[in-house]
Amino acid sequence: AVVSTQSTGMSDPSTHYGGSLLALKGKDSILMISDTRLGAGQITATKDFNKIYPIDQTVFLGVCGFNPDAQYLHRLIRKYYQLCNYDTHSINSSELESKLSVSEVAKLVSYMLYSRRWSPLYVSPIIAGISDGRLGLYSMDCIGSMSSGGFAANGTAEKSLTGLSETLYREDLSDEELFEVGVQIFLNAMNRDS
Numbered sequence: 001a002v003v004s005t006q007s008t009g010m011s012d013p014s015t016h017y018g019g020s021l022l023a024l025k026g027k028d029s030i031l032m033i034s035d036t037r038l039g040a041g042q043i044t045a046t047k048d049f050n051k052i053y054p055i056d057q058t059v060f061l062g063v064c065g066f067n068p069d070a071q072y073l074h075r076l077i078r079k080y081y082q083l084c085n086y087d088t089h090s091i092n093s094s095e096l097e098s099k100l101s102v103s104e105v106a107k108l109v110s111y112m113l114y115s116r117r118w119s120p121l122y123v124s125p126i127i128a129g130i131s132d133g134r135l136g137l138y139s140m141d142c143i144g145s146m147s148s149g150g151f152a153a154n155g156t157a158e159k160s161l162t163g164l165s166e167t168l169y170r171e172d173l174s175d176e177e178l179f180e181v182g183v184q185i186f187l188n189a190m191n192r193d194s
Contacts, residue, residue: 019051019064020155021078022186023126025137028179030128032062033186034155055081059105059129064155065142066122073121077109084108102129102136108157124154138194153189160189 021034026058036048047061053061053074061077063070087097101110113121120142127138139152151169153161173181 009165018156019049020157020161020186020189021051021062021064021126021153022060022161022165022182022189023128023137023152024173024178024185025128025135025140025150025171026173026175026184027171028135029175029178030130030135030137031178031182032126032128033182033189034064034184036060038067043079055105055129058131059100059102059127062126062128062154063111063123065124069121070123073109073112073123073125076112077105080108081105083133088141089112101131102127102134103131103138105129106138108135109142110144110146113142117143126152126154128152156190157192160192161185164189165173 001192018037018039019035021032022048023030023032028085034051036049036051037047038045051062051064051070053063055061055077061074077157109127113125122142124142125140127136127140129136136148137152138146138148139151139154140146150171151162151165153165155161166186168181
């Protein structure tokens, strides 16, 4: 019997729509960069698709992967975030104050992904933000395994982004240096991915 190793035409759902995301932590800020293309293979549906979603004014979710799962995860995070921030003693409950730190939001997302481990969402989110003057940057896989560090990358150019980040990134970059290094890493990785 001959076993074929050729593809059966099925592609990896986490890379079906393409896209890449990079997050870098500097001295006083965090930079998140993503491309805005939405498509499959050589087909481009739009060039104006956002992969970075605000959770509140200081916490952001960056996600590449299977687009319907990414949108579902964003709605789910917003719902639970608002429930966690709901203040029953407030007269004006429509105004939410940020009570969850970046690490708490990351733990919430990790729990949500792990709870779906038997039927995972095909996404690898990055949570970044600032709370209590401290920067937080967390990346996860599709079942919620979390890591924290100075940079995180996901998407179709993840290998190139990670390799270039390991080479060019250093801790405590100023805002200008962080922007310069981030753009240089992202553009070079995109050239290699295309």
